[in-house]
Amino acid sequence: MSKLLRHHLFWPLTALVVLLAANALARPGFLSIGLRDGHLVGAPVEILRTSAPLLLIALGMTLVIATRGIDLSVGAVVAVSGAVALSHIASSPDPTSPTTAFTAVGIALALCLVLGVWNGFLVSVLGIQPIIATLILMTAGRGVAMLITGGMITTVTSPPYKSLGSGFTLGLPTAAVIAFGVFALVALVVRRTALGMLLEATGINPAASRLSGVRSRTLTWTVYAASGLFAGVAGVLISADTMAADANNAGLFIELDAILAVVIGGTALSGGKFNLSGTLVGVLVIATLERTVTVLGISPLVTPLFMALVVIAVTLLQSPAMRARLTAATRRRPPAPPADGAAPALQADAPTETEVKA
Amino acid sequence: MTTTIPITPPTGSRVRLDRRYLPVVGTFVVLALMLIIGGTRYENFLTPAVISNLFINNAHLIVLAVGMTFVILTGGIDLSVGAVLALSAVVCAALFQAGWPAAVVIPVAVLAGTVIGLAHGVMIHVFGVQPFVATLAGMFFARGLCFLIAPESIAINEGSFVALAGWSAPLGGFRVTSSVLIALAIVAVGFVSLHYTRFGRTVYAIGGGEQSALLMGLPVARTKVLAYVVSGTCAGLGGLLFAMFSRSGYALTGVAMELDAIAAVVIGGTLLTGGTGFVLGSVLGVLVLGLIQTIITFEGTLSSWWTRIVIGILLLVFVVLQRVLTYRRT
Numbered sequence: 001m002s003k004l005l006r007h008h009l010f011w012p013l014t015a016l017v018v019l020l021a022a023n024a025l026a027r028p029g030f031l032s033i034g035l036r037d038g039h040l041v042g043a044p045v046e047i048l049r050t051s052a053p054l055l056l057i058a059l060g061m062t063l064v065i066a067t068r069g070i071d072l073s074v075g076a077v078v079a080v081s082g083a084v085a086l087s088h089i090a091s092s093p094d095p096t097s098p099t100t101a102f103t104a105v106g107i108a109l110a111l112c113l114v115l116g117v118w119n120g121f122l123v124s125v126l127g128i129q130p131i132i133a134t135l136i137l138m139t140a141g142r143g144v145a146m147l148i149t150g151g152m153i154t155t156v157t158s159p160p161y162k163s164l165g166s167g168f169t170l171g172l173p174t175a176a177v178i179a180f181g182v183f184a185l186v187a188l189v190v191r192r193t194a195l196g197m198l199l200e201a202t203g204i205n206p207a208a209s210r211l212s213g214v215r216s217r218t219l220t221w222t223v224y225a226a227s228g229l230f231a232g233v234a235g236v237l238i239s240a241d242t243m244a245a246d247a248n249n250a251g252l253f254i255e256l257d258a259i260l261a262v263v264i265g266g267t268a269l270s271g272g273k274f275n276l277s278g279t280l281v282g283v284l285v286i287a288t289l290e291r292t293v294t295v296l297g298i299s300p301l302v303t304p305l306f307m308a309l310v311v312i313a314v315t316l317l318q319s320p321a322m323r324a325r326l327t328a329a330t331r332r333r334p335p336a337p338p339a340d341g342a343a344p345a346l347q348a349d350a351p352t353e354t355e356v357k358a
Numbered sequence: 359m360t361t362t363i364p365i366t367p368p369t370g371s372r373v374r375l376d377r378r379y380l381p382v383v384g385t386f387v388v389l390a391l392m393l394i395i396g397g398t399r400y401e402n403f404l405t406p407a408v409i410s411n412l413f414i415n416n417a418h419l420i421v422l423a424v425g426m427t428f429v430i431l432t433g434g435i436d437l438s439v440g441a442v443l444a445l446s447a448v449v450c451a452a453l454f455q456a457g458w459p460a461a462v463v464i465p466v467a468v469l470a471g472t473v474i475g476l477a478h479g480v481m482i483h484v485f486g487v488q489p490f491v492a493t494l495a496g497m498f499f500a501r502g503l504c505f506l507i508a509p510e511s512i513a514i515n516e517g518s519f520v521a522l523a524g525w526s527a528p529l530g531g532f533r534v535t536s537s538v539l540i541a542l543a544i545v546a547v548g549f550v551s552l553h554y555t556r557f558g559r560t561v562y563a564i565g566g567g568e569q570s571a572l573l574m575g576l577p578v579a580r581t582k583v584l585a586y587v588v589s590g591t592c593a594g595l596g597g598l599l600f601a602m603f604s605r606s607g608y609a610l611t612g613v614a615m616e617l618d619a620i621a622a623v624v625i626g627g628t629l630l631t632g633g634t635g636f637v638l639g640s641v642l643g644v645l646v647l648g649l650i651q652t653i654i655t656f657e658g659t660l661s662s663w664w665t666r667i668v669i670g671i672l673l674l675v676f677v678v679l680q681r682v683l684t685y686r687r688t
Contacts, residue, residue, distance in 0.1 A: 305502020
């Protein structure tokens with residue numbers, strides 16, 4: 001029992017199950033999935049679809065946080081991505097052709113990759129603190145997006161582009177297929193190669209990892225570039241869903257949601273040990289939470305309050321002080337065996353690091 | 359950085375400026391340059407009215423920046439100030455609407471900020487939650503509470519409050535309002551408590567190295583919690599000033615204002631790692647941000663989004679400058 005309590009996914013999963021149960025109680029048909037026109041429909045499918053952009057951003061954020069960084073600029077990058085893609089479609093002679101949509105996505109992603117590389121340059125080469133380095137783009141990015149759209153909300157009609165946001169592939173929402181596909185790919189690369197361990201090494205002790213031959217600078221640069229690219233994909237999905245590029249409101253506060261998802265998933269902002277499965281659960285918790293608010297008939301205006309309470313509860317339960325108390329209550333030896341065997345040595349070291357900080 | 363100021367050994371000749379002041383001097387130079395450029399480009403720029411308005415329009419931001427300086431000096435961050443400002447303004451308006459007297463409403467509105475600040479401090483220090491996350495939750499909490507109290511904008515018509523908000527006095531061509539006086543008083547209190555009290559020295563010590571401060575026997579726990587209480591109280595007071603400025607309380611005020619406050623503090627020369635910085639620098643930072651807005655208004659042809667781009671560029675310049683300075687030192 002105490003082993004279960006200490007598992008890093010215990011509280012986030014509990015939160016998710018409680019939320020789903022609350023929904024199912026409030027609306028009995030909530031958990032049912034139906035089949036219509038050859039694709040799946042239902043509230044759970046809808047949660048997967050709406051969580052797609054957040055999942056992509058939280059994925060990049062997890063990698064950045066693992067290297068002791070943070071990326072505040074992702075919301076602005078989402079706005080830039082949507083603005084560039086839709087402006088390209090709007091100005092092209094043939095807005096409805098698939099080629100136009102394809103080029104638009106290509107240009108948007110390339111630009112977002114450049115923005116990510118810029119963040120990485122500031123952090124890894126100039127050595128500026130991540131929070132302030134990305135704050136620059138967070139502040140200026142929406143201005144740039146406004147510059148691209150000319151201060152207006154660009155709307156276009158392009159069926160191929162729209163299908164990215166609200167279409168279906170293999171019976172599942174295309175947006176969800178893209179996001180979960182990218183997530184699975186990155187998880188595979190990070191956890192089945194040494195890359196994840198190297199990232200954790202960079203986050204736990206940049207100087208020591210560099211001295212032991214880890215290319216910390218290149219790794220740090222890469223994760224920011226990746227974060228920018230994923231934010232770009234998220235921006236395409238968001239703009240394809242609404243078919244409008246709103247430079248002011250597209251992806252507003254999504255960086256905060258993403259950071260919350262990462263934290264709920266049990267990755268500490270102090271860097272080092274990270275777990276992608278936790279991030280996935282965190283994203284689902286937030287997406288379900290937003291859904292719950294509408295199902296339970298809570299005014300959408302009070303959503304932030306509701307979210308704050310859940311976040312405070314989960315973070316307090318996960319906090320080192322509370323964990324120590326829980327461990328003391330169950331009277332077991334503190335060293336917990338690593339949950340997944342990815343990087344045993346580093347994970348065993350991580351708790352002592354947090355203890356020193358606390 | 360060093361914990362106590364006089365210990366830093368003098369490097370080079372006596373006339374040379376202390377390195378610690380360089381970022382603040384940089385901010386001052388930028389401010390002066392902007393005033394000169396504005397003065398030469400536009401006719402009515404360097405007038406007392408424009409300068410007075412610079413202070414009147416940014417009084418609430420000055421107060422937020424003072425509170426934020428304390429938190430950032432300890433090495434933390436407070437993302438909730440914009441939302442707490444809105445909460446305080448909404449509480450103020452809602453209580454006035456319910457017919458409460460100003461003598462009760464004003465302290466309650468400010469105390470709302472204090473309580474949230476205290477909650478942040480406890481979450482951060484006692485439970486070891488990272489400042490970023492704790493204050494982020496506080497931001498959502500305060501914003502949600504705003505909507506719970508009043509989804510629509512409430513106008514404030516209470517007699518004594520309107521009289522207080524409308525009070526202004528000429529000061530040698532300049533115009534001083536009650537909110538400017540309050541803001542300047544807060545700056546003075548912030549300056550004195552940061553540089554001439556034990557609390558202030560401990561704040562710098564924590565930012566310089568929490569472990570060392572702890573080993574020196576300084577009251578780290580109390581001071582750290584108190585820094586967030588100061589920031590929360592300043593945000594509450596900022597809300598009061600904003601309510602005076604707009605004569606209303608609205609749940610959507612101050613969205614992203616925490617970024618302006620952080621930007622002002624950084625432009626004012628405070629390092630986000632903590633331990634280095636000055637309250638007066640943050641005030642200069644607010645004035646620089648305000649002046650960007652003023653110049654863009656004067657220019658007329660520039661769209662409002664240029665404000666954000668220019669702030670971003672300025673941030674970049676200052677951060678790189680700071681980086682170069684700290685790099686040379688170590």
